[in-house]
Amino acid sequence: MLLPKFDFHRPTSIAETCEMLTEYGESASMVAGGTDVLVDLRRKRIAPARLIGIDRVNEMDGIRAGRGEVVVGSLVTAAGIADNRMLRRRFSVLTQAAEELGSPPIRNRATIGGNLVTARPAGDLLPPLMVLDARVRLVSQGGEREIPVDRFITGPGKTKIRTNEVLTQVVMPRPDPASGGAYIKFGARSSCEISIVSVAVFVSFTPAGRRIKSAKIVLGAVAPKPIGCPRAEELLVGAAPGEKAFAAAGSAAARAARPISDHRGSARYRRQMVEVLTRRALGSACRSAREGLSGRTK
């Protein structure tokens, strides 16, 4: 199938990108890995007069560990995230999602920045970024700003990014050593799939490891955007990690979900799966956190 016509621009710096965004405004769309944009172009969902290919802006690539935080360039691919040793050890909820996204050839091109700006309700990297309290960095000729991911995404396909802004980096605070996360993607098949339900959880333990100090749970594919479960999280704080606490959290998470019925699954089925998968993810996250506590390398 043919792509529609457009002019193609290839900036090599963030500054050049911002100049183009300011000059071209609404007539331009950006493209990085192309795994969403080229599909949208062929299906006529978008029809920009110009494409700005940002895949050569090296400043937006790379993973850097800073003091107290890790910065992931927006051009880092899902494969780049999944394969990174440091991320696998300390941010496994994100790497688990990156491993499940799309398929191997998609993972080699799809970028974290792209997953964020397309903001699909079932976007795989979004729930993990939210449980990790990640922020996006947005740059324009007017300056820079940072927005937490859970506020950045406002609806299906909608974010707070402005026409003259480019998403350059994702910033994640370093987690507690006594913490762990897990991501479960549930679909009818194990690849090339849009989730029926997805769950990301992140828990941290008290120093002795006997109680849950804090918990975050974010559900994907069961609302117009990934949603948190504050009630389920409250039930976990101060609780001893175990089946009883996980079951209570699972039920509360199922009540927080706002799924629709569609060809992938009924709303009722999705709620049931939220309950089951939240329980399982919490078990997995707690095991991961225990390994962190005991100082075992993962």
Next chain:
Amino acid sequence: MKTLKICLDVNGERHELLVAPNRSLTQVLREDLGLTGAKHGCDEGECGACTVLFDGEPVNSCLVLAAQAEGHEITTIEGIADGSALHPLQQAFVDHGAVQCGFCTPGMVLSAKALLDRKKRPSEHEIRTALSGNLCRCTGYQKIVDAVRAGGRNSAGSGR
């Protein structure tokens, strides 16, 4: 629509091309370079028939603009044989009956090659995961998996 002058590195050869910006890598490989091993399947990154190696890693060439391939090393199925001697992995596909209509085969071989280049003796699960972006409607996949396992064993020590 302004034509672009690009230089593509395909199978170790450099090609200077004038392309319209809206041409995908699949189109340019097939139509401008005559390398028809990569196929138009779904043209939306779901079937893998268009798979090529991009700096050694499998990608759906239907989702890469030809212009974006500049500065990277592209390997197509035509680039892995050694003259008329098949790559051990290609030979394994032949020996194991892993080719029926052949439409998925270039993509399957390249995805498998990328795996074996990283790990000579992958598990069955690792093989199936590596091939999970390549659909086959003919074989039922088992013979392809067997061929990949054998391909890994045959390649060991041959440095290819």
